[in-house]
Amino acid sequence: MNIMGIPMDSSMRGPAEQFLTWRAFGAPPVVIALAAQGTFHGFKDTTTPLYAIGAGTLLNAILDVILIFPFGFGVGGAAVATVISEYLIAIILLWELNGKVELISPKIDWSKVSLYFKSGGLLIGRTIATLGTLTLATSLAARQGPIPMAGHQICVQIWLAVSLLTDALALSGQALLATNYSQVNYQQARKVIYSVLKIGLATGFPLAVFLFIGFEALSGLFTTDAEVLQIAWSGSLLIYLNAVAFVLDGLYYGVSDYEYVAVSVVVVGLISSAFLLVVAPLFSVGRVWNGLFLFMTLRVVAGFWR
Template sequence: MNRRAPAHRDIWQLAWPMMLSNLSIPLLGAVDTAILGHLPSPVYLGAVTVGGSLLSLLFWSFGFLRMGTTSVAARAEGANDRAGLHQVLVQSLSLALALALALMVIGPWLLAPALAWMGPSPEVQGLALEYARIRLWGAPASLMNFALVGWFIGRQDTRRPLAILFTTNGLNIVLDALLILGFGLNSEGAAWASVLAEYGGLTLGLWLVARTLHRLNLGRGQPSLLGEVTRWRAYGRLMRVNRHLFVRTLCLLSVFVFFAAQGARMGNHILAANAILLQFLLLTSYALDGFAHAAEALTGRAIGAGRIGDFHLATRRSTLWALGCSVLISAVFVLGAPWWPTVFTSQPEVLDIVRAHYVWVCLIPLVGVWGYQLDGIFLGSGQTAAMQYTVLIATGAVFAPLWWWLQPLGNQGLWLAFVVFNGARGALLGGAYYHLTRKGGWLAFK
């Protein structure tokens, strides 16, 4: 097994496939936004924004399946625990399927009251409800893909997640064009495109993981598939990590949904403008997440092997690259300010609002990079409790009171509170990093 210290080359070998695959996700959202944003009415874009935010809350509430699987698998890889690698894969996929089926049963009862609370116009609300109900059919594929991608990243294999996510999002873009432009299905077509693409990605992912298990002889000599699934006591490590990540993810998504809801209450044009502005945020976060994923895999391997020096080296080197990338992204946004917004919409009212708020787009990369990168470091090391508590503080003690105080500023105040929230996450995690380093607590979850 390779025990050498993590080099800059290792970081890039892990980061670039995830950066490409992650960028395909906001690219998909950008294509949705561009296609729907050029339709005669803003209600279709508003419906996908509101319905998509709600489905993101439901699906990404279970995003711990990706992160928790990565955390446990990375440490098993570092410890050369082949049985543990097989076990976390089987149990993560089983947990994902069980949660998805429960979501499909419970979800339809939650959608209408949740959309009513978000407060969009009646026309947008009806289309958003239709969109969300269709998207629920993709829950098993979406959640199982989380587990598959997380397992591959934990093994420091980011090329197969690249294939899965590129396939999923490529299919989605093609199906968007076919169903929205070809068949005129508008927001309903965007929903069916997402569902069909998720199952296409899952099919490829299961084939890739089967080949990997066969190549590495993982699972040979282990309990049967049913035996792994029903080893209830063995779920303890996975569930401990996932419990913290569930709370953390729920807080983050609650802020996003609240953000979308406040925009919806300010009118369809502000709702559509915020949807466009958030595409820049997603481009930023998914690009920087490539280095966060590299940090997850490398720090997890170092902790699993008990090599604290390699842990700190991986932390410093991956963070250096992330900072450089954030400066580059911000510069691209600043230089492209005159024409980037016109890529997404041709509606004059929406375009004016986007340009008036564009400064927040330029600040987000520099403010948010710290939270993204430290998330990866804490996740890889298994220190997920700190992730939970810091985001709870950032949500309850920073974002909520600041938004309340800034309400007279309208949408500008909403964006200011959101940007400060992202900065607070990074500052709080930075404090937790310093504390753990001082007391030598990083090997607690080896």
């Protein structure tokens, strides 16, 4: 059996198994923390999640250094550090949320529960389509060996960093748009849409320039291997579209148009996955990132189309 497309005799297989085994214990706090963050965002409280995630990130960084090097746990130590930090984040968020809402309510409105499951199911479909495409790309990169995989992972980390940075814009736009839309203040809602889109476009370009100029310094945080850096460079310039794609998603969430987001991302994911399966195996890992670039481009096109 292959893990993420890693062959049985690959030097990457052992560390991958070790990391995934430990990371599995972090699934419960991740789900709890994401749900709690969504609740705080609904209250327009972005401060509490910031403090909670900041504390968890600081703990993660400290434990990484301790567990990976002095204790010699390697990749497994990185996974354990992440899991511990995720539990800390979940505990902080639940503690603070308990002062705002009744976490275990004796009264349940089943009509709202069904609506919640419908919306949640659509968003799960969207998430599966996104992660499925990224997982396929990672699998194809892993099949090409440790060096292409290392370059690919640097690109993935930068991709995630850009995604999280622009997700802040999406969440802000989502909260403001939802407020105006629910109050039937459509004129103000349009202003929010236009403002957020302009900010997203204005953010995407500087991010692209920053990646171009600062790539050597950023990539140096991961490795000094020239071959790995060359592969990472081939994919790094394709990341800037995230800024627009994530902002568009936030706007659709603001008007509760989960169905369009889910269906469009699933269709885009299928098209991009087909491209990856046909084209990527024939060429280098750079073609893998061409497939991901296609995925992000089609997401932006679908967002503007609506």
